[in-house]
Amino acid sequence: MKPFITLFTLFFGVAASQAQPVIYKDGTTLITGIWSGAGGGGTANLAEVSTNSPYEGSLHYRFDYAYTGWWAGLGLNMDNWGADAPRNLSGYTHLRIAYRGLTSGQTLTVQLRNNSDYGNSVVIGGSASSYTVVDVPVLSLTIGSPLDISAVREIDLSVGNAETGSGTVYFDAIELVNGSTGSEASAATWARANSLHTGLNTANWLEAYWLMPFNAYPETGKYNRANISALRDAGFDAFRLPVTFERICPTTPPYTIDFDQTAFHLVDSMILWAGLFDFRLIIDNHHGYPLTDANYTTEIPRLKAIWAQLAAHYDDLDPEQFLFEVYNEPTNAISSNNFRTVAAEVLASIRANETQTHSVLVGAAGWNSGGELTGFTPLDDPDIIYTFHSYDPFFFTHQGMSWTDPPYFPAMSFPQAGDVEGINQLFDNVKAWSDAYNVPVCLGEYGCATSADATSRCNWIETMTGAFHSNGFSGFYWDAISPTDAFGFYTGGVVSETMVIPCFAAAIGLYAEPLAVEFEDMSIACRDGLPVLNWSAFHSNEGDVFIVERSENGRQWETAGQMRAVPGSYRYEFTDKVAAAYYRLSARYPDGSKHVLRVQTADCGAPEPELILFPNPVSGQLHIKMTGDQKQLTAVRIMNSSGMQVLNRVSAGGFGHAALLDVGNLPGGVYWVQVQCGDETIAGQRLIVR
Template sequence: MKKAMVLIAAMTCLSLPAAGLAAPRGLPVGQCINMGNSLEPPTETGWGGHAIADADFANIAGAGFKTIRLPVRWDSHAAKNAPYTIEPAFLARVKHVVGAAQAAGLNVILDSHNFESMHSDPIGSAPRFAGIWKQIGVAFAGQPTATLWFELENEPHDKFTNANLLEALSPALAAVRATNPDRPVIIGGEYWSGIDSLATLTLPDDPNVYPTFHYYEPFQFTHQGAEWVDPSPPLGRAYGIGDDAERLVRDVQKIRDYTARTGLLPFMGETGAHTTVPLDQRVQYHAAVTKAFAPLGVGMCMWAYTNTFPFYDSDKKAWLPGLRGAVGLPDATTAPASAAASPAPVAAGERQPTAELQALDDSLPGTLINDPSALDWSTFGTIMKAKTVKSADIPGGGAAMQFTLQSLGVAAYDAGANVPIRTALRGKGEYVAAFWARTVKSDAPDGKGRIGVRFQQNVAPYAGFGDTVLTVGSEWQLYEIAATADRDVPRGQAVLGLQLAGARQTVEIGQMIIVEGAKSIRQAAAPAASAADPELPPQLVGKGDLLNDPANRDWLLYGEKQVAKATTTNVYGRVATLLTVSAAGANAYDAGAAVPLRDGIAVGDRLRIAILARTVSASTPDGQGKLAIRLQQNGAPYDGFADNILVVGPNWRLYQIGTTASLALAAGQGQLALHTAGAAQAIEIGPVYVLREGTPSAGMGE
């Protein structure tokens, strides 16, 4: 179970892949349920729940479930020093539970849950983690691979990211493979394995490794009132409002995209809603998620059997009405309507203007096209928490939305909010948005917040205009952006997008006023000035020492079928280069660019490569670009290391790769090669960064 994350959701059903296409490789999870909050607490009833009984598995199998997921907190039951011995009694208990589930005809996913040091120090904790998994592998080596699967670690987060995932997990995977060469092993990605982690999840080269993701979207709905979330999302959020439906369509497409790119079908390791949500709403939510994902063949593990987010009432010895039917299982019961049902929710942006709003409209230039009194903005992003704050000191009505970024996004649009607009946006129309904002705290070098703002469509391809990044100080101030539309956006799909993941920050945004047909709302309007771009983007500050000059665009460009063009971008750096390849080469290195390194590299140096890039066009099956990279000598024989292929999407993103140098490169004799001839494509590349993490190795030639 995740501690805190902000995700997004909706309702729809999409068709199966066309007949004749190769079926993606995935585990036959089917309908699955988590044995949550049983073997993760200090004792099985340590968090006020019920201990697992053997009879539970017959009950689960009888309900139609095919698989159980067994979260186990091995970390709390193993020695801190080598050989990291697991408590014999605890290991015996886990083996008994697994055997009881298998005896009932159920598949078992045996999971490592809440191994806290792996998340705070994944590389440093890898030896102990591997030592524990070595013992698990030995204990279960004789079990059939068709019914018992290992999941290495639940919901990587904090410092445990996709950039270091393989390095951190490889020792444990090797330990498992020593005794279980063919057993399915499951790996989830960063940010609590949210669905967006699949975009950059790289799995080991192992035919028996499978991907997973977790789905609690929207978090404001599924975790409302959850006492372990700080601050807890407020109670009362209904499901199916705002753009819930459209967002689920987009999330399902993310699975389609991942499957098309990798040939793998991930399964949903967790989904559910807290008991603070009325049962009828929980039933509605599960039905929507199942209807959307099941046609793709995605197996789904509900959180949970009993204890938290329960499907089964262990005290009454009864399944909760309606939930089994909602997830596609036989169920003669239906969920009761809420005892105090509230009026049907009104979609955000569809309220009729009140006399007060009409008076405000009359006082403004142009025409008011949103409801400034509403803060029911839809939020998105796996790394952000949002809540409403109220105070008489907040200008414009005494209320604001507070957004806390728990970590940096790869790009600013990885978390934020959409403010609904009541009308269509018309090409060549003039639009102004003004809002009160302040920064509570920020890890940006200047201590100020970063808010990206754009008028846009809230469905794919998310076309928009007026992109602006505001630098927000610590005092309340009225900020304003103005833009002329270069496209039409239909009514019901128009929003003002707020992109907030450009810094690790807490910002508050108050009353929002959006007007059509004006150039400014306030007198002497002037957008807040953006600070000069730092040498490093926020994600890389403090990560190490630069070995190249990101401002130096004097790259060696080569390839007969490649054309280079200088461009500009407002993301991190101001200069970019568009590399267009007219036809794929025999080798990816037949065209590309060479970024010079200023400093030397020694064998054993820990390095981080970060490249800001986007694909303008690509003649690849998924339409995404292929950028091969390599650290190498800048002269024959061009020996090198860190060979990787980046799959570059259509939006600006900072792609990061971690590596350990296996070859020394003297100062002035190294380069980062960017190979573009892997496809006919046009890739725009902004600033490039090569950093040495930690202290330079001794004896390195500078």
């Protein structure tokens, strides 16, 4: 346990035996004076009133405001304007406040002050039609700031998030409390987080819902085996797969997912490639429908239903290699406090529908900002990796883009005064938050516009990677291959060492060292029904070892054998003792690192099972039969020409090696029949119904 948490525990023990310190509640107050103001020559009025239904007791504060300069605010003084000593607010985990009001689009923030020492400004929430109670972590109010929680003279509240605005907000029941600080991460999740080193998002692919109106979703060829293999060889050992699950799933109960859609087949491809090329994969729910403070409670059942099915569908994936992410970038329309409620409900749905515990990524509101994360109370689950995104400074990293609002931010250089310090301070604060709660953090997205000048792009990528590397975070770059109007760093989108921008490769750690092995070729032949692997390679180091692995599905691998490498050029031969469908050849170096050299299929075992449909064409009864040494049929699915499932028959006990189905009710046309044998799906066959 970290020392900071130990300190919290000591505080908790002391505070638990005391009356909770009330700042303003039920006739008790520490407030000795008030002030208010508004930007741009606006108006502001703060008063203690008994009307308009206080949250508790007979009084509460009412703040009326109108501003034109992004801000209206107030202060609650607690030292009699300097005549008394500052207040000691230490010993508690959260500052609790009840509030009601604001205009839609505005946010309420809180900040503590001691003379010229200010704490952090932390978002409490957005507009609320009834009194809402929010617990703000005390840690978030002070982390990385000069303020000492044991010496506080003033509590400041601010309204903002829009350039102009007006409205009314009430607040009441301000006190310090001890609440949940969430769970520390398990050893397993710490190990999984630490295995995420050099990451990349497969961007603008399966999350690109904007292609749907043009019937162009999903773009099947944007990422394929060849460029994923090339990116893996470049040094990326973890990929984040954004998928717009919510927009390819029904929006009305019971929210049943059709897993036969093309997008899910492409997800399966990435899962297969993760097995073939040995990388970690985060399956990310991206570009979901907006969550707001007004709608989040009604959206929870839909999100829980979707994740219940996703968790069950992907339950068999190895938790050491595959991770989930519940929701990408909740915006400022929902507070982190309310999004925490959403995340907790979704997480419970995942846990209830998996048989092995996967680590799950969760971020805070504010588009997964780091500032919001430091104000987030961890969830009561030990298997979470917390995530944040950083495109700071935003107007620099998004300059010249056609899709921003407004489009085409003007050209800027990097760094400007304070840019580097601001980035480093944010990352230091996130690291302090991670240490305090003993939970892992990763940088889920970062990227810089292709339209920025070359020198500034290099300056930025070096600053950003330095910030997350020095704090021990993994980082996932957003979109390496899009050459224009995006963030790519491969010239022309061609993934090769000769086409990468050198400063990006150096900063991220790509093509870092020449391989000790120069791989030449590999083939697999069959001898007496067993696979024989032949390969040639040149080795320059002593102590290297070739590892041969086998797999039946490309996902679960076991070691078939090892061979010590011979220095210089040499041809190797390895005969496996059993026949498998896939073989993976890797080189393991003396430092323990491993590099995948080649993945290849083999066909030395029993004959492939064959699916037989008769009669075909058919007008009534359809006979389905499997030949070959195959498990019995357990499921039959029929899809129409649009890919929609029209018939699904499942037998827990199995149909045997043949099944009889009545397809007479299907309209005439062309269909696709797919069968499942045990846990293996067999390639389908075309069927014509008359």
